[in-house]
Amino acid sequence: MHISLAAEKIIEVGPIAITNTMLVTWIVMVILAIIAFSVGGNLKLIPGKFQNIIEYILEYILDMIESVTQDREKAKQFFPIVATFFLFIITSNWIGLIPGFETIGKFIVNHEGKEVLAPFFRPPASDLNTTLALAIISIVTVQIYGVKSLGAGYFKKFLNFKGPIDFFVGLIEIISEFAKIISFSFRLFGNVFAGGVLLLVVTFLVPYIASVPFYGMELFVGFVQALVFAMLTTVFLQMATVSHDEH
Amino acid sequence: MDAEGMKLLATALAIGIGGLAPALAIGMLASKAMEAIGRNPEAASKVQGAMILGMAFAEAIAIYALVIALIIKFVA
Numbered sequence: 001m002h003i004s005l006a007a008e009k010i011i012e013v014g015p016i017a018i019t020n021t022m023l024v025t026w027i028v029m030v031i032l033a034i035i036a037f038s039v040g041g042n043l044k045l046i047p048g049k050f051q052n053i054i055e056y057i058l059e060y061i062l063d064m065i066e067s068v069t070q071d072r073e074k075a076k077q078f079f080p081i082v083a084t085f086f087l088f089i090i091t092s093n094w095i096g097l098i099p100g101f102e103t104i105g106k107f108i109v110n111h112e113g114k115e116v117l118a119p120f121f122r123p124p125a126s127d128l129n130t131t132l133a134l135a136i137i138s139i140v141t142v143q144i145y146g147v148k149s150l151g152a153g154y155f156k157k158f159l160n161f162k163g164p165i166d167f168f169v170g171l172i173e174i175i176s177e178f179a180k181i182i183s184f185s186f187r188l189f190g191n192v193f194a195g196g197v198l199l200l201v202v203t204f205l206v207p208y209i210a211s212v213p214f215y216g217m218e219l220f221v222g223f224v225q226a227l228v229f230a231m232l233t234t235v236f237l238q239m240a241t242v243s244h245d246e247h
Numbered sequence: 248m249d250a251e252g253m254k255l256l257a258t259a260l261a262i263g264i265g266g267l268a269p270a271l272a273i274g275m276l277a278s279k280a281m282e283a284i285g286r287n288p289e290a291a292s293k294v295q296g297a298m299i300l301g302m303a304f305a306e307a308i309a310i311y312a313l314v315i316a317l318i319i320k321f322v323a
Contacts (some may be wrong), residue, residue, distance in 0.1 A: 067296070114277050183307055190310030197317065228303035235300075 003197055006193060007127040008108070008118035020105075021127035028092045028124065061086055061230070068234045078237050081141055083132065086230035089125065092191060093222030096123025102196060125192035127227075128185065135184035138233045139177060146240035154240070170238055180236065184229065203213050258320040265312020272305035 007019035027167045039054050043093045047055060068076040095101075105119035146154040158174050160166040195218045203211045248256075280298040284291045 003317075005318065005322050067293075088270045186311055186314060187303070189308040192309075193314050194310065194317070224299065224303065228300065231300055232303075 002114075002116040003111070003200065004116070005128075005193070007107075007122060007129070010106070010118055010120055019120040020118070021124045021130055024092065024095065024101075024121050025124045025130065028088065028095060031095075032082075032087060032091060058083060064231065065234050068139070069238050071179035074238075074241070078234060081138075082230045082234050083235075085138065085233055086226050087172065089134070089188065089229055090129075090149070090223060092124040093218055093226060094219065095216055096121075096126070096192070096196070097222070102200070123192050123196065125188050126196050128189050131189040131192075132181075133183040134229070135181045136186070138184060138229070139181050140234070142233070142236045142240045143177075145237050153243075186200040188225055188229060191221055195221055252321070254319060256268070258316045262313055262316040262320060266309050269309035269312075270307050272308075273302050276301045278322060 009017040009019050010023070011018040035054070039051050041050075044051065060224055061161055062075055062079055063080050066072055069075050069078065101121045101123065102119045104121065105117045108118045110116050143154075146157075158170045160170040175185040199211055199218065200212055202214050276298055280294050283294045287294075
């Protein structure tokens with residue numbers, strides 16, 4: 001039984017190595033794109049069944065954003081990025097539960113000289129690179145939306161020269177932005193990677209039977225982590241676009 | 248005690264002690280949420296939403312501890 005923290009490289013095209021999580025990220029993108037274009041390309045005023053389901057999901061996300069922003073127009077502004085985070089993360093978490101993930105692969109010799117299995121498919125969020133990228137995109141988007149709605153005055157939150165205490169509060173705000181990146185990425189990475197390790201260990205302990213309730217837990221955890229990522233992004237967006245003059 | 252033994256001990260302690268505070272935090276969150284729902288059953292869905300969000304924050308700390316335990320066991 002071998003657990004590798006880093007994603008394994010399965011294809012090497014010259015100097016570029018493609019890891020298994022990168023491959024699954026592309027598969028998730030293709031799935032989401034196919035759904036989007038097949039529904040969005042034939043929008044009918046009276047929706048068919050599939051369009052109805054997609055509309056229900058998207059309206060649920062929009063209502064969730066509106067419960068934070070209290071403003072429908074603002075919710076529609078935040079909707080694209082937040083819904084993309086939610087749909088991408090939930091699809092990539094749930095696709096990792098399909099049988100064959102982390103089991104079908106080829107044998108390679110790893111850096112310690114042992115022969116281990118390098119799986120062809122691995123959930124994208126179990127790679128710290130993917131989650132770090134998502135976290136950085138989220139926090140940078142929050143800054144951009146802040147500048148877009150407050151202008152250059154947005155940075156008064158960080159560089160506050162009204163007094164010594166306010167200056168230190170501004171410094172702590174800067175540090176907390178970086179802490180948000182770390183916290184976002186490690187929360188998603190830890191949940192998905194630890195879920196995979198848990199399933200592997202439990203399957204080795206009591207094969208076939210004990211892993212069934214843990215599969216149910218993984219479904220739930222995948223949904224909750226996508227929800228938490230999207231909700232936290234919404235909350236940070238809301239905090240960044242509201243001016244702080246009422247103190 | 249040799250290095251392998253220390254590594255196993257460190258792994259166990261990291262996740263064992265690191266899971267204490269988040270467990271307490273999640274318990275307190277849930278208990279306050281139950282109280283709030285009991286007082287005001289109509290606000291149940293709002294309280295539930297906020298509770299799930301708060302629990303995700305608290306659980307993140309336990310996840311950090313788990314990641315360190317995994318790194319100690321399988322990488323270092």
